[in-house]
Amino acid sequence: MDKFIPYHHIDGRAKALKLLEKHPLLPDVPWHAYRKIDGSNFSVSVLKAEDDLVVRFARRNGWLKPADRFQNSHLVRDDLRAKALKLAELLKDFMPHWQRIDVFGELYGTVDCKLRTTPGLTRIQGRIFYGPGVYFSVYDIRIDGEYKSKTLVDRFGTAAGFDVLEPLATGPLSDLLEQVGTVDAPGLWYPGKLMSTICERHGCEPFEGNMEEGVVLVAAQPIFLGPDKVRAIMKITHESEHLYRAAPEKQTKAKKPVGNDVAALPTHIQPWFFFLDSMIDDDRYASATSKLGACKPERIAGEMTADILAMAYERGELEEFMQTQTTPSPREEYEKSAKPIKPLLYKRCLALAKENSHRENQGTQ
Numbered sequence: 001m002d003k004f005i006p007y008h009h010i011d012g013r014a015k016a017l018k019l020l021e022k023h024p025l026l027p028d029v030p031w032h033a034y035r036k037i038d039g040s041n042f043s044v045s046v047l048k049a050e051d052d053l054v055v056r057f058a059r060r061n062g063w064l065k066p067a068d069r070f071q072n073s074h075l076v077r078d079d080l081r082a083k084a085l086k087l088a089e090l091l092k093d094f095m096p097h098w099q100r101i102d103v104f105g106e107l108y109g110t111v112d113c114k115l116r117t118t119p120g121l122t123r124i125q126g127r128i129f130y131g132p133g134v135y136f137s138v139y140d141i142r143i144d145g146e147y148k149s150k151t152l153v154d155r156f157g158t159a160a161g162f163d164v165l166e167p168l169a170t171g172p173l174s175d176l177l178e179q180v181g182t183v184d185a186p187g188l189w190y191p192g193k194l195m196s197t198i199c200e201r202h203g204c205e206p207f208e209g210n211m212e213e214g215v216v217l218v219a220a221q222p223i224f225l226g227p228d229k230v231r232a233i234m235k236i237t238h239e240s241e242h243l244y245r246a247a248p249e250k251q252t253k254a255k256k257p258v259g260n261d262v263a264a265l266p267t268h269i270q271p272w273f274f275f276l277d278s279m280i281d282d283d284r285y286a287s288a289t290s291k292l293g294a295c296k297p298e299r300i301a302g303e304m305t306a307d308i309l310a311m312a313y314e315r316g317e318l319e320e321f322m323q324t325q326t327t328p329s330p331r332e333e334y335e336k337s338a339k340p341i342k343p344l345l346y347k348r349c350l351a352l353a354k355e356n357s358h359r360e361n362q363g364t365q
């Protein structure tokens with residue numbers, strides 16, 4: 001029971017809607033809309049070990065050791081441990097035979113309203129002001145491998161003392177998507193349109209221009225679709241909506257001067273490289289650091305590179321490009337084509353990681 005099982009991946013709107021087209025739900029199935037907190041995935045687990053309870057903490061990719069100081073989590077672990085044990089106690093009557101409880105949420109905060117890092121703390125993210133402290137808000141609970149309804153999460157999570165995210169609204173998916181809108185007709189919740197008020201939960205005043213990263217839409221009851229059992233959930237953010245990014249045109253037009261290394265690539269995958277290169281930005285850097293915490297730029301660049309290549313294949317981000325540029329390839333052909341691209345992509349990621357790391361170090365001095 002102590003095997004680490006990560007939180008599931010959340011696709012962007014386009015990919016999620018394609019899945020729902022293949023596996024449609026009834027139109028009156030209730031969905032919830034939540035603000036997407038810009039922080040770091042974190043979890044606290046309670047495991048039964050004979051007659052004792054063991055509490056463990058984890059980041060997105062694995063268990064943390066007791067001495068780990070991942071994203072300032074050492075400052076809130078005692079509080080979260082007490083709440084997790086209280087949750088275990090509350091569940092005794094409701095689910096007396098449970099063996100493992102996983103509480104998933106977002107670890108965030110640590111910057112002031114001018115996005116300056118709080119002295120003595122490590123910056124978790126620096127794009128949105130939530131408050132100067134370290135906070136943890138819960139969005140899911142999984143018991144013995146099964147995610148529970150939002151009603152149960154709110155009822156038991158709140159009773160245990162956790163800060164549980166409250167939905168912006170509840171209703172049919174079509175109604176919630178109307179509130180989001182599109183890039184051509186953005187609604188109140190479109191990325192960059194929704195003012196953050198989460199700072200109020202921590203005693204801070206909201207202010208104009210402090211906008212949420214986006215929203216997450218999820219079925220109120222856990223529903224898994226298709227043979228791969230993908231959850232009925234989607235995120236809508238600048239990154240997932242592909243803002244400021246477009247697939248390359250059929251004629252190669254370099255966005256940056258083409259160095260000898262790029263010019264040496266086969267002609268048919270040079271546009272592909274520039275498309276992947278366009279995904280290297282501060283959002284990708286922040287996503288990598290949210291998973292890894294404070295570490296060397298080389299490791300951050302490796303995470304960014306792997307994330308870009310995996311997203312491009314698994315989320316279908318290259319579908320339009322591959323249909324117009326080349327014949328869609330199986331996984332083996334994709335990996336073969338990606339092999340010469342990977343080291344070049346890593347070099348570009350490393351340059352950004354070093355630049356951002358230097359800037360952050362300067363800001364904390």
